[in-house]
Amino acid sequence: SQVLSYFDTHCRQSKLVATAAEHVIPGGVQHNLAFNYPHPLAIRAADGAYLSDLDGNRYIDFLQAGGATLLGANYRPVRERVQAVLAECGPVTGLLHEYEVKLAELVCRHVPSVEMFRMLGSGTEAVMAAIRLARAHTGRKWIVKMGGGYHGWSDQMVYGIRVPGTGRMDAAGIPRSAAARIQEGFPHDLHALRRRLQLNRLRGGTAAVIVEPFGPESGTRPVTAEFNGELRTLCDEFEVLLIFDEVVTGFRTGLSGAQGYFDVRPDLTVFGKCLTGGYPMSGGVGGQRDIMMNLAGGLGGSQKKVLVGGTLSANPLSCVAGYYSILEMEKTQAAQHAGRAGDRLCAGLTEIIDRLGLPYVAYNQGSIVHLQTSGVMLMDARNPFKLIKLVREAESRKRSMEEFGAAYCAHGLITLAGSRLYTSLADTDEVIDEALNRFED
Ligand code: PLP
Numbered sequence: 026s027q028v029l030s031y032f033d034t035h036c037r038q039s040k041l042v043a044t045a046a047e048h049v050i051p052g053g054v055q056h057n058l059a060f061n062y063p064h065p066l067a068i069r070a071a072d073g074a075y076l077s078d079l080d081g082n083r084y085i086d087f088l089q090a091g092g093a094t095l096l097g098a099n100y101r102p103v104r105e106r107v108q109a110v111l112a113e114c115g116p117v118t119g120l121l122h123e124y125e126v127k128l129a130e131l132v133c134r135h136v137p138s139v140e141m142f143r144m145l146g147s148g149t150e151a152v153m154a155a156i157r158l159a160r161a162h163t164g165r166k167w168i169v170k171m172g173g174g175y176h177g178w179s180d181q182m183v184y185g186i187r188v189p190g191t192g193r194m195d196a197a198g199i200p201r202s203a204a205a206r207i208q209e210g211f212p213h214d215l216h217a218l219r220r221r222l223q224l225n226r227l228r229g230g231t232a233a234v235i236v237e238p239f240g241p242e243s244g245t246r247p248v249t250a251e252f253n254g255e256l257r258t259l260c261d262e263f264e265v266l267l268i269f270d271e272v273v274t275g276f277r278t279g280l281s282g283a284q285g286y287f288d289v290r291p292d293l294t295v296f297g298k299c300l301t302g303g304y305p306m307s308g309g310v311g312g313q314r315d316i317m318m319n320l321a322g323g324l325g326g327s328q329k330k331v332l333v334g335g336t337l338s339a340n341p342l343s344c345v346a347g348y349y350s351i352l353e354m355e356k357t358q359a360a361q362h363a364g365r366a367g368d369r370l371c372a373g374l375t376e377i378i379d380r381l382g383l384p385y386v387a388y389n390q391g392s393i394v395h396l397q398t399s400g401v402m403l404m405d406a407r408n409p410f411k412l413i414k415l416v417r418e419a420e421s422r423k424r425s426m427e428e429f430g431a432a433y434c435a436h437g438l439i440t441l442a443g444s445r446l447y448t449s450l451a452d453t454d455e456v457i458d459e460a461l462n463r464f465e466d
Contacts, residue, residue, distance in 0.1 A: 028428075031435035032063050038079035042067040060442065062427040066434065071098035073451035076439060084439045085460045087370075087394075087446035092243070092273050093303035095359050095392070096350060097451025103302050106349040110341050117340040124344035131351050132300075132311055135280040138269075138290040139311030143320055144339035144347075148272035148297025149177025151308035152235070154320075154333045155293045156181070159233035159266045161331045162316045166206045167231040169221060173212050173241035176270050176295075181207050212241045213248060215255055222263040233266040233293070234259075238283035243273040243445065244390050253289040260292075266316070272297035272308075276351065277447075278391055279360045292316060302350025306335075306343040359450040364391030366452035373461040381465075394446040398429050436463045 032040070043064035047053040054061045066084075070077045074097060076086045086098055096103065110124070129142040145151045156168055168181075176182040180203035208225075210218050218234070225231040236256065240248040260267040269291035274283035276299035284291060293312035301307035311317070319331045354360065367389045374387035374396060385398045430443030438460060440446050448457075 028432050028435045029063055032431075035082055036064075036066060036078065036080055039067040040064055042079065060427060060430045060434070062431050066439075073097040073099070074449065074453075074456045082437070084434065084437050085456060085463070086439045087448065087460070088439045088441050089447040089449050090303045091298065091441065092277060092393070092447040093298035093301075093307065095277050095299045095363055095449055096302055096353055096357070097449040098303075100302065100350075100353065100450075102353055103304075103346055103349045107304065107342055107346050110345045114341055116342050117337055119336070122339075122341040122344060124341055124348050125339050128344045128347045128351075131348060132296070132309070135351070136275075136284065136294060136311060137281055138284055138292070138313070139294055140314040141317035142309055142311040143317065143333065144344065145308035145310065145333060146306045146335040146338040147177070147308040148270075148295065149179055149182075149308070150333070150335060150338070151272070151295040151297060151310045152176045152182060152270060153179050154310045154331070155235070155268050155295050155312075156233065157331045157333070158293060158310065158312070158316055158319055159268060161319045163230070163232045163264075163266060165230035165232040167208060167225045167229065168206060169208045169210055169218065169225075169231060169234045171212045171236050171241055172209045173246055174235075174237045174270070175242055176235060176237075177272075180204065212246050213252065215252070215259060218256075219259060222259070222265060226263070231263065231265045233268050235268040235270055237273070238269045238271065238287060238289070238291075239274050239278070239390055239393070244393055245395055245445070247388070247390065250287065253283075253287045257289050257291075266292040268293045268295065270295045273393070275299055276354055277360060277363070277393070280351070280355060299350070299354075301343045301347040302353075304343055304346035304350075306337055306340060307347070308338070357450055360392065362450050363448045363452065366448035366454075366457055367392040367394050367446075369454065369457045370394050370446060370448060370452075370460065373457065374464060377461065377465050392448040394448065396440070396444055396446060398425060398443065433464070436466050438463050 043053055054065045059065045067079045068076055069079050074085055076084045076098065089098065125144060132142045133139050143154065145154055160166060170176060180199045183199060208221060210221060222231055234256065237243060238253050240246045257267055269284055271282045271294050275296045276282060278286050284294065293310060293316060296309040297307050300309055320333060371387050371389035371394050378385050378387060385396065387394065387396050389395065426443045430440055433440050433443060
């Protein structure tokens with residue numbers, strides 16, 4: 026009731042916008058990450074570690090646009106570069122712009138496995154491109170992903186997410202056939218993966234294994250440090266391409282991403298979010314030259330083996346934003362700074378949880394902080410009874426995550442669904458300590 030009364034008394038302008046939205050926007054909210062319990066907030070301004078809503082309330086922002094703004098929200102040095110290109114050539118021409126090349130060169134310089142790079146419109150599109158590339162390059166069809174991982178909302182990748190602890194995605198409108206050649210393995214289970222690759226050998230072979238290198242759902246179910254190395258070895262043994270989905274980890278975990286962090290080289294890497302510092306149309310795929318050249322083709326497409334597209338992809342604004350964002354990340358050591366802020370936040374949350382005896386758990390990998398307030402996240406992949414129990418817990422967890430999200434909001438904190446917090450360069454010790462006081466309340 027305290028939370029509801031906060032929204033009633035402090036969020037009247039937001040409520041008006043939210044009520045109008047309900048008439049014209051299905052569900053009243055467009056963005057997957059915008060909570061709508063009891064109603065969404067209408068944001069007016071963003072600056073560094075803070076967001077303000079239409080009513081003038083100020084929030085510490087641990088959503089950071091779903092992890093995209095590692096430099097902090099609305100970072101001025103990048104904004105000014107974007108404004109300059111916007112003034113000079115507008116948002117898009119459909120022709121080559123020098124910042125496309127500069128950004129590609131910068132990505133190739135920082136990310137060890139990337140020799141060539143192609144910009145796309147989103148992480149979802151980049152995953153689609155990586156899968157096409159893998160299939161075209163190997164001539165094989167099967168793609169194996171790890172259960173609970175999120176790889177965007179394309180038909181083939183959404184269908185059938187049903188792993189313990191994750192609930193089931195709403196797959197309405199997606200025919201079973203869309204994911205006919207996609208298989209889902211239990212997270213963390215390399216023995217099962219080996220058996221699957223063996224079996225697939227008899228059925229035409231596996232084109233690629235795609236994983237989030239920090240573990241499914243941005244490390245909500247973290248993998249061991251050895252996991253990625255063993256996965257690389259397994260893929261080599263079966264001559265299967267390894268795709269790292271670094272949409273979240275790319276640049277956030279360091280300029281060389283999770284592959285630098287673990288010192289494991291995938292064949293293809295998918296980027297999004299931080300690639301453009303959070304500016305729109307953020308997606309890209311990179312990898313070895315021989316694989317990437319499957320995208321090359323002249324006019325008429327006679328050589329073109331793999332089709333990718335997007336009218337607005339690789340537009341000058343995304344590319345200039347990406348180029349200067351990465352330069353700023355380099356200059357400011359943004360990933361290290363945000364990582365230390367994540368450590369401080371996680372340690373503070375753990376101290377509060379222990380001191381108050383709360384049945385929660387906080388853990389982090391640098392700037393990606395997880396705060397689980399209900400449900401059990403780690404699972405025994407071989408125990409079917411546990412599997413059923415965890416799925417049930419996931420159902421009730423959704424509601425409780427929404428309520429926690431709203432409760433944090435009423436105390437001036439924005440999180441991702443009440444369970445994940447992204448830190449940024451803007452998170453000074455003072456910001457984190459202020460946030461911890463609010464969490465304790
Ligand atoms: N892959 C991962 C690991 C993600 O977390 C996301 C989005 O959250 C995507 C892919 C899809 O990216 P986008 O939302 O840009 O389509």
